Amino acid sequence: MAIETMTVEAAQAMASGYTAIGAGLAVGLAGVGTGLGEMGIGAAAVGATAEDRDMFGLALLFTVLPETIVIFGLVISLLLLFQ
Amino acid sequence: MFQPKPMTHLLIAAPKEQMASVVTELYRHRVFHITDFVDQGKEGYEGVRLGTPLEGAGELSTSLLKIRSIENVFQTSPETLFDVPKRPVATIRQAIERELPAIEAEVNDLTVQRSAAESRIRECEQRINELKPFALVPLEMDLYRGYDSITAIAGYLDKDVDISVPHEKYYAARKDGNFIVVFVETKDAAEIERTLSDAGFQSVTIPNETGSVQAAVDKYTADQSQAKVVFDTANAKISELKAKYADLLAACDEVLSGDVERAEAPLRFATTEEAFVVDGWVPADHIEPITAGLNQATGGCVYVTVDDDEIDATAIPVEYNNPSFAKPAELFMDVYAHPRYNEIDPTLILAIMFPIFFGLIVGDVGYGIIFLILALFARKLAMFKGEGGKNLIKILVGSSISTIFFGLLYSEFLGYALPWHAIIFQRHLAIGADAAAHATGPDAMPMLIMSVWFGIAYITLGRIFGMINHYRMDHPGKHRSKAILGQLGWIAILWGLLILVWSFFSMEQMFGIVGMMPDFTTAPLIAPGLSVAALGGLILLVLGCIFLAQENVLDLMEIPTIISHVLSFCRIAAVGLSSVAIAMVVNYLSFGMFIDPALANLDAVGVIMIIVGVLIFVCGHALNVGLGILGGGLHSIRLHYVEFFTKFYVGGGIKYNPFGLKRKFSEE
Structure with a gap:
């Protein structure tokens, strides 16, 4: 049985592997969330900018608002990897 | 600093025959912001109507129209011309009188030729079809x-x-x-x-x-090609004229626009049968010269009053009052909103903190130098035109210097370590050939804690500014006290939560970090599980909630935003670390996997490997430079806009726009 014969080193390696997967999921899934959020805002922002060039600054700002979500994901993965 | 320039409300009354001299004098000073008179038949304004333009306004407008139509043919406009040597006004006036009719005739002639040729070409094409x-x-x-x-x-x-x-x-x-x-x-x-x-x-x-x-x-084909020749010749001649006269036309446009603006100024005045009144604002330090000037110009036939009555602050024009180093940041302020007269103007904080955040995020000597070179190139090539573009370049220069400074502290050069150990935070990851040297990994936790401190400071400061703004901008009374107390409530909740966290969790025990955050876990207990500190935090939290609820109960739902806004500052650490990671991965891919092995055993394949490695190195770092500017800039500005300004900043003030001409192509 694989589990019964597992050494301490192997268990640690496995644990750090799972941590890495967790960190990856944290960033990846949060990134998907951000993408979904920015999708609608981005489309509307491009429309607004096409109507009025002065909107560009504000439109860019609105577009990056959901970026916070992926930053949280990044922070979680940093905590997982480097604490 | 933190305040716009103080403005004074000025009322100028004079007999109608002095109108031209008053207008000219106000125009010359270029400090008077005219408040347009609106003829609404208000009580006390019976018989007062809008003024009529000064003599000659019609002819001036016609001349201006002619110039604009030529500019239209040339497809130029004064807004798109920069760095043109200035011409004396007298020469320009002479040109308007002497050269302009000839230019106009020539251009008209050419446009007629061109459009005739164009329609002939189209006609032939139709016939052939x-x-x-x-x-x-x-x-x-x-x-x-x-x-x-x-x-x-x-x-x-x-x-x-x-x-x-x-x-x-x-x-x-x-x-x-x-x-x-x-x-x-x-x-x-x-x-x-x-x-x-x-x-x-x-x-x-x-x-x-x-x-x-x-x-x-x-x-028809022969006809068509003939017409094409005529069309091209006319176009070439127009381009020739454009190259020759575009600058002169812009100058004429400017001078005439000024004349028209002056001639039409009375349309903004309140007039009666015999007299007129101009209502407007001047920076407080300009009252003396403008009053003296008006008196002199009219021979004393003018009545200038400083109006001390309280006026709705939203009607007062706002001119920034910042030290010169902070001027470029006004660009970012105007993108968000122009400040109101009686609110705190946070430009100075933005001007100081934006480059610091930018530097903290990117923090790499190599990238800093690249940004600096890019900025200087952009200035040299005049890639960003106009005032806004120049300010943007100034901000980029400041940010690159800050990036270099923090790069020296972080000991980073394009992802490589400099010969010394990082002075403040170690950000290198255990990647590539030097993995052993950075085996401990980056100081992620201390950086995150520093970022959180920025968040706490910003949000507390934002709420304090909010209290000051409410005190200044709201009408005295119950509503104002409630609003101020509400802001205090936010601060109390933030700090109550912090003290609670500190009394239950020790940074030292959890992460082995000492000194970056207070540790109240050892505070004396007053009941099982409840220390003095925790009680204090709890009291603050409850008090804060009460303060908040008395202003608006629904605000209680917003309490989680305190946590999310503070944590949002973590991006300073997180975005920075991801930028270092990209740089190190690029270095590992290019040198570690292609160039170094190829150099160890150089042959024909090795040469190709070196080329591929160099390509990866250049493209990878170019990508990271782009991401650095976008990430460093956008995240820094967003932290101000979203997490800071929303706490206190209202904006929407009127821009101070003094009556007079900002000369770009002409000089007296």
């Missing part, structure tokens, strides 16, 4: 007309048809529509058309030409 299908029929064009009892019918149809009456038919099957020409007796024409229309017939007019089709096509 009309003739094309007839080339399929072996008949000369004269044969289609001139009969008494025979009619020619021509057009496209879907498929060939049988015609029952006597006729002569030419049919050509083509991919883009089958072409048919039928000659029938005129009396049968109606019937034939019916038969044809059943087969999807679309008739075409028979061109009124003579001779062979090819000859006619050739004639």
Whole structure:
């Protein structure tokens, strides 16, 4: 049985592997969330900018608002990897 | 600092005959912001109406219109011209009188020629298109007309048809529509058309030409190319004129615009039969010179009053009042909103903190130098035009210097370590050949804690500013006290939560970090599980909630935003670390996997590997430079806009726009 014969080193390696997967999921899934959020805002922002060039600054700002979500994901993965 | 320039409300009254001198004097000073008079028939304003333009306004407008139409032909505009040497106004006026009519005549002539040629080209093209299908029929064009009892019918149809009456038919099957020409007796024409229309017939007019089709096509083609030559010559001449006169026209435009603005200024005044009143604002330190100037210009026939009555602050024009180093940051303020007169203007904080955040995020000597070179290049090539562009470059220069500074502290050069150990935070990851040197990994936790401190400071400061703004901007009374108390409530909740966290969690025990955050876990207990510190935090938290609820109960739902806004500052650490990670991965990919192995054993394949490695290095770092500017800039500015400004900043003030001309092409 694989589990019964597992050494301490192997268990640690496995644990750090799972941590890495967790960190990856944290960033990846949060990134998907951000993408979904920015999708609608981005489309509307491009429309607004096409109507009025002065909107560009504000439109860019609105577009990056959901970026916070992926930053949280990044922070979680940093905590997982480097604490 | 933190305040716009103090403004004074000035009312200028004078008899109507002094209007021109008052306007000229105000125009010369270029400090008076005119508040437009609106004729609403308000009480006390009976018989007061809008003024009429000064004499000559009509002619000036006509001249200006002419210049604008020439500019339109040239496709130039004063807004798109930069760095043009200034001309004396006298020379420009002379040019308007002497040179302009000639230029106008010449340009008009050329535009007429050009449009005639253009329409000729189009006409020929149409004729050629009309003739094309007839080339399929072996008949000369004269044969289609001139009969008494025979009619020619021509057009496209879907498929060939049988015609029952006597006729002569030419049919050509083509991919883009089958072409048919039928000659029938005129009396049968109606019937034939019916038969044809059943087969999807679309008739075409028979061109009124003579001779062979090819000859006619050739004639029009020759005509067309001739017209093209005329068109191109006219265009070339117009371009020549444009190169010669665009600057002069811009200068004339400026001078005339100024004249028109001056002549039409009375449209913004309140006038009666004999007198007029100008209502407006001047920076407080300009009252003396402007009053003296007006008195002198009118020979004392003017009455200037400083109005001390309290006026709605939203009606007061706002001019920034910042030290010169903070001026470029006003660009970012205006992107968000122009401040109001009586609120705190946070430009100074933005001007200082934006480059610091940028540097903290990117923090790499190599990238800092690249940003600096890019900024200097952009300035040299004048890539960003106008005032805004120049300010943007100044901000980029400041940010690159800050990036270099923090790069030295972090000991980073394009992801590599500099010869010394990081002075504040170690950000290198255990990647690549030097992995062993950075085996401990980056100081992620201390950086995150530092970021959180920035968040706490910013949000507390934002709420304090919010209290000050409410105190200044709201009407004294119950509502104002509630609003101020509400802001205090936010601060109390934030700090209550912090103290609670500190009394239950020790940074030292959890992460082994000492000194970056207070540790209240060892505070004396007053009940099982409840220390003095925790009690204090709890009291603050409850108090804060009460303060918040008394202003608006629904605000309690917003409490989680405290946590999310503070944590949002973690991006300073997180975005920075990801930028280092990209740089180190690029270095590992290029040097670690391609260049170093190839150099160790150099052969033909090795050379290709080196080229690939160099390509990866250049592209990877170029990508990271782009991401650095975007990430560093956007995240820094967003932290201010979203997490800081939303706490106190209202904006929406009127821009101070003094009456007078900002000269760009002319000088007195």
